[in-house]
Amino acid sequence: MIAACVKWVAGVPEPGDERFAGISAADQAAVELALRHGASMGDDVVVVTAGPPAAERALREALAAGATRAVRVDLPADATSSDVATALAGVVGDAAFVWCGDYSTDRGSGSVPAFLAAERSARQALGAVAVDLADGATISVTRRLDGGRREVSTVSAPAVVSVEGAVARLRRAGLAGVLAARTAPIEVRRPAVVVPDVAAIVHAYRPRARTLPPPHGSTLDRLRELTDAAAAPAHGETVHLDPADAADRILTALRAWSYLT
Amino acid sequence: MSDEWPQVSFEDRMSTVEFRVHERAHIVVDGAKCADCSTRACVVACPANLFVPTSDGGIVFNYEQCFECGTCYMVCNEEGAISWSYPEGGFGVVFRRT
Amino acid sequence: MDDEPDVDVIVVGGGPAGACAALVAARAGLSTVLLERGPFPGSKNMYGGVVYPRILDRLIPNWWETAPIQRWVTRRSTMVLTDTQALTVDYRTEAWGKPPYNGATAYRPDFDHWLAGHAEAAGAQLVCDTTAVGLLRGASGRIVGVRTDRPGGDLRARVVIACDGVNSFLAKEAGLFEHTDAKHYTLGVKETLALPKEVIDERFGVRGREGVDIEMIGCTSGVNGGGFLYTNLDSVAVGVVLKLPKLAAQQLRPEEIIARMKRHPAIAPLIEGADLKEYSAHLIPEAGLAMMPKMTTDGMLVAGDAAALCLAAGIWLEGVNFAMASGMYAGEAVVEAVRNGDVGVEGLAGYQRRLSETFVLKDHRRLRRAPEIVLSDRVQHLYPAMVAGIAERMFQVDNPAPKPRLRTILKQERKRVGIRRRDLARDGLDGLRTFG
Structure with a gap:
C-alpha cells in the first residue's frame, strides 16, 4: 500500500x-x-x-x-x-x-x-x-x-x-x-x-530580560570591532625595484597574504 | 474638475483581485493584424489594462490578470486579431466582494 | 456514435440562471449535472449591485432568512450629474426593509454560491473547476451534450441548458445568436471600497441592515453609460457602465472614468477615506430585445445573461432576477420535455411560452426601446445639463430680479444646452411611450 x-x-x-x-x-x-x-x-x-x-x-x-x-x-x-x-x-x-x-x-x-x-x-x-x-x-x-x-x-x-x-x-x-x-x-x-x-x-518560550552594559566608543569603532576590520592585519610596504622584480615581489606578497594560492 | 486625484497605482488596483494563473494563455493576439490596426481600441478599453502598444507598432499583452470580461475581442475592429476563450476550469479570476 | 445520455440534464454555468435551472430539474427527479468553470459558483460573477429575489418565493420559501445579503435597499436614488451640479430624486420606504423585501445588495460570490448550494441540496451534481469548451451533436445535428476541459471530458445528456454568461460561447456555437455586435454591450467596472459600518450608516442615513442604491447619469466623462453607488454592510461599491463602442472611441481608461466620478462634489464626500478592497469588471448584455438570441434549439436552451436577459432600462437595472426566472422556466420546460420524450425545439416550446407570459419577456417588450433611449447621445450629454440648469434657476433667488416662469427657464435652458424643440418633443413622447 x-x-x-x-x-x-x-x-x-x-x-x-x-x-x-x-x-x-x-x-x-x-x-x-x-x-x-x-x-x-x-x-x-x-x-x-x-x-x-x-x-x-x-x-x-x-x-x-x-x-x-x-x-x-x-x-x-x-x-x-x-x-x-x-x-x-x-x-x-x-x-x-x-x-x-x-x-x-x-x-x-x-x-x-x-x-x-x-x-x-x-x-x-x-x-x-x-x-x-x-x-x-x-x-x-x-x-x-x-x-x-x-x-x-x-x-x-x-x-x-x-x-x-x-x-x-x-x-x-x-x-x-x-x-x-x-x-x-x-x-x-x-x-x-x-x-x-x-x-x-503549551507555554511559549520567553527569554528573560537581561541588562547589557552601555555601548562604548564611537559607532565606527564598534562597527570595525564587529566586522574585524580594525583587527585585520595591515598589509603594505613600499619598495623600490625594477619592474620585473617588483612583479615577483607583488606575487610573493599576495601569496603570503593568502590572496593567491 | 481638477486633473489630479489621490489614486492607487494600477498595480495596487490589480493586486486587490485574486487570479489563479494557468500556464496556457487564454488570449491569443495576432500580431500581424495589430500592426495594421490604427484604432487600438483594446488598449483603452480593457479594464485590466492588459494590452500595451509597443514602439514598433505592435501590441504586447498579458493574460494573467484578466477579468475574463470579453471587452477586448468585442471592441477589436480587426476580425480575429484577438481570439479569446475561457481559461482552464478552476483558473483565472476569483472574485470575493463583487 | 454513442448517443446514450449519461444524465438527463447538463446545466452549464453555476450563476443564478444555472442554479435555478438545476434546482428545478433536480427537484423534479431528473439527474442533473451543474458545471461551473470557477472554483465555486459566483467566483466569476460581478454586477451593478442590486438583486431582486422575489422570484425565489416559489423555489426557496422564506429565502430572506438564509440568503447571504449585505443590506436591504430601503433608499433608492437617481442622480443627474453635470461636472458641478447634481439633481437627485430620492425615495425611501420602510416597507422594503421587512419581509418579503424588495431589493438587496449582496456579494455575488456569496449569493450565487448560496443559490447553487440549494441546487446541490436538491440533488444536482455540482462540478466546479470545469469549463465547457464545446457542444456534442448527435447524428441528426441535435445537441446531445457538452465537451469539458477535463480528461475524458465529454458528457452526454438529453438536454443542455446553457447559462454560461454574457459571452456564451455555447449559444454562439449552437447558432442561437445571428450575430453579436459590440454596440449591444456595455462594460461594467466597479470598485468595492471598505468603510466601517457606522460611517456608512451615518453618511447614507440608514440603520441596521438598511441600504442605499444610487443610479447616476452624466457622470461618465462623455462616454455613454451611467454610474452606480450602493452600500454593502461594511463597504460601498462604486462603478460605471460604459457603452463599448463609445469607450473604444475615446482616450479615457475605465478606471480613470471611475476616478473622475469619485471626485464629483456630490460623490466624493460619500466615499472619502475608503480603501480599495477589490476592483472588478464584467460585460453586460445591454440591448434587451434587440440582441436576444433564439432561446431554444434541438436539445438545448439558453438562459440568463447568455440569453441577453438583462434589463438595462435606465431607471430599472435588473439582471439577476431575470437570470433566476429564466433559469427556473428553462428547468420547468426541460422537465416537461423530458417527461414527454421530446427534447427538440417543439418539445422545449414551454420555455419560450413561459418567458412570454411572464415579466421576463413582458418587461423586455414593454421597455424594448429603453436601453437605446437611455444611452442615446441627447439623454447622455445634453439632458443632464438642461435638467440641472432648470433646477438651479428654479431654486436660485436672484433678487431684486423676480422669479422667472418655469416655461421661460425651460426654453432658455433648452437653447443654452442646444436641444432643438422638435427633438425634445420627440424624446419626450418616446420616453412617455416607453416608460409611461
Whole structure:
C-alpha cells in the first residue's frame, strides 16, 4: 500500500470560508507522487487526512484523480502535530511509503511527517525537492543542503517522504472520476487518542530580560570591532625595484597574504 | 474638475483581485493584424489594462490578470486579431466582494 | 456514435440562471449535472449591485432568512450629474426593509454560491473547476451534450441548458445568436471600497441592515453609460457602465472614468477615506430585445445573461432576477420535455411560452426601446445639463430680479444646452411611450 497524507485548511486568507479551503501545493504534489508510485508498483493508494468533515472535499478530489480509497480521521482542525501523526499512523500503519507535503497552508512547519516517521519507526526523507521513483521499491530523494548543495538519498520501505510543492503537479481529474468521487464512500475513523487541551500545556518560550552594559566608543569603532576590520592585519610596504622584480615581489606578497594560492 | 486625484497605482488596483494563473494563455493576439490596426481600441478599453502598444507598432499583452470580461475581442475592429476563450476550469479570476 | 445520455440534464454555468435551472430539474427527479468553470459558483460573477429575489418565493420559501445579503435597499436614488451640479430624486420606504423585501445588495460570490448550494441540496451534481469548451451533436445535428476541459471530458445528456454568461460561447456555437455586435454591450467596472459600518450608516442615513442604491447619469466623462453607488454592510461599491463602442472611441481608461466620478462634489464626500478592497469588471448584455438570441434549439436552451436577459432600462437595472426566472422556466420546460420524450425545439416550446407570459419577456417588450433611449447621445450629454440648469434657476433667488416662469427657464435652458424643440418633443413622447 502507498499512502498520501494531506492537511485540509479552511479559509486562507478568510478563516472558516469553505470556498477558499483546500490543501497546499505540497500536499497536492504528495498525492500526485503517491498516485504515480502506486501505479508503478501496481499497488493501492490510500489518501488520508485528519480533520473535520469539510476536509472530505480534498479526499474526493484525490479519489477523482485516481486514489483507491480515502480515510478521514475525525480530528479538530487545531489538533497538535503529534496527535495528528498518531492518528494518521493508525491508518497508514502498513503502507510501504507515505507521501506528505512539507508544509500546510496554515502553520506550515512540516512537522507531522517527522512525527509520523517516528511513530511508525520508519525512515524519513523530509523536504524533498526532487524525487525519482526508480523501480518503486527503492526511491531516490533529493534534498536541499546549505549553500545551494543537494543531498541525494536512496530510501527503501517503510518510509515517510515529504515533498515541496514544485516536485509534481496533481493531475487534472477526469470528468468520470469527478462524478464518481462525489458519492464514493469515505471511511471515517475516530482517533484513538484523547486530544489534550493544547492551550493548557503549551507555554511559549520567553527569554528573560537581561541588562547589557552601555555601548562604548564611537559607532565606527564598534562597527570595525564587529566586522574585524580594525583587527585585520595591515598589509603594505613600499619598495623600490625594477619592474620585473617588483612583479615577483607583488606575487610573493599576495601569496603570503593568502590572496593567491 | 481638477486633473489630479489621490489614486492607487494600477498595480495596487490589480493586486486587490485574486487570479489563479494557468500556464496556457487564454488570449491569443495576432500580431500581424495589430500592426495594421490604427484604432487600438483594446488598449483603452480593457479594464485590466492588459494590452500595451509597443514602439514598433505592435501590441504586447498579458493574460494573467484578466477579468475574463470579453471587452477586448468585442471592441477589436480587426476580425480575429484577438481570439479569446475561457481559461482552464478552476483558473483565472476569483472574485470575493463583487 | 454513442448517443446514450449519461444524465438527463447538463446545466452549464453555476450563476443564478444555472442554479435555478438545476434546482428545478433536480427537484423534479431528473439527474442533473451543474458545471461551473470557477472554483465555486459566483467566483466569476460581478454586477451593478442590486438583486431582486422575489422570484425565489416559489423555489426557496422564506429565502430572506438564509440568503447571504449585505443590506436591504430601503433608499433608492437617481442622480443627474453635470461636472458641478447634481439633481437627485430620492425615495425611501420602510416597507422594503421587512419581509418579503424588495431589493438587496449582496456579494455575488456569496449569493450565487448560496443559490447553487440549494441546487446541490436538491440533488444536482455540482462540478466546479470545469469549463465547457464545446457542444456534442448527435447524428441528426441535435445537441446531445457538452465537451469539458477535463480528461475524458465529454458528457452526454438529453438536454443542455446553457447559462454560461454574457459571452456564451455555447449559444454562439449552437447558432442561437445571428450575430453579436459590440454596440449591444456595455462594460461594467466597479470598485468595492471598505468603510466601517457606522460611517456608512451615518453618511447614507440608514440603520441596521438598511441600504442605499444610487443610479447616476452624466457622470461618465462623455462616454455613454451611467454610474452606480450602493452600500454593502461594511463597504460601498462604486462603478460605471460604459457603452463599448463609445469607450473604444475615446482616450479615457475605465478606471480613470471611475476616478473622475469619485471626485464629483456630490460623490466624493460619500466615499472619502475608503480603501480599495477589490476592483472588478464584467460585460453586460445591454440591448434587451434587440440582441436576444433564439432561446431554444434541438436539445438545448439558453438562459440568463447568455440569453441577453438583462434589463438595462435606465431607471430599472435588473439582471439577476431575470437570470433566476429564466433559469427556473428553462428547468420547468426541460422537465416537461423530458417527461414527454421530446427534447427538440417543439418539445422545449414551454420555455419560450413561459418567458412570454411572464415579466421576463413582458418587461423586455414593454421597455424594448429603453436601453437605446437611455444611452442615446441627447439623454447622455445634453439632458443632464438642461435638467440641472432648470433646477438651479428654479431654486436660485436672484433678487431684486423676480422669479422667472418655469416655461421661460425651460426654453432658455433648452437653447443654452442646444436641444432643438422638435427633438425634445420627440424624446419626450418616446420616453412617455416607453416608460409611461
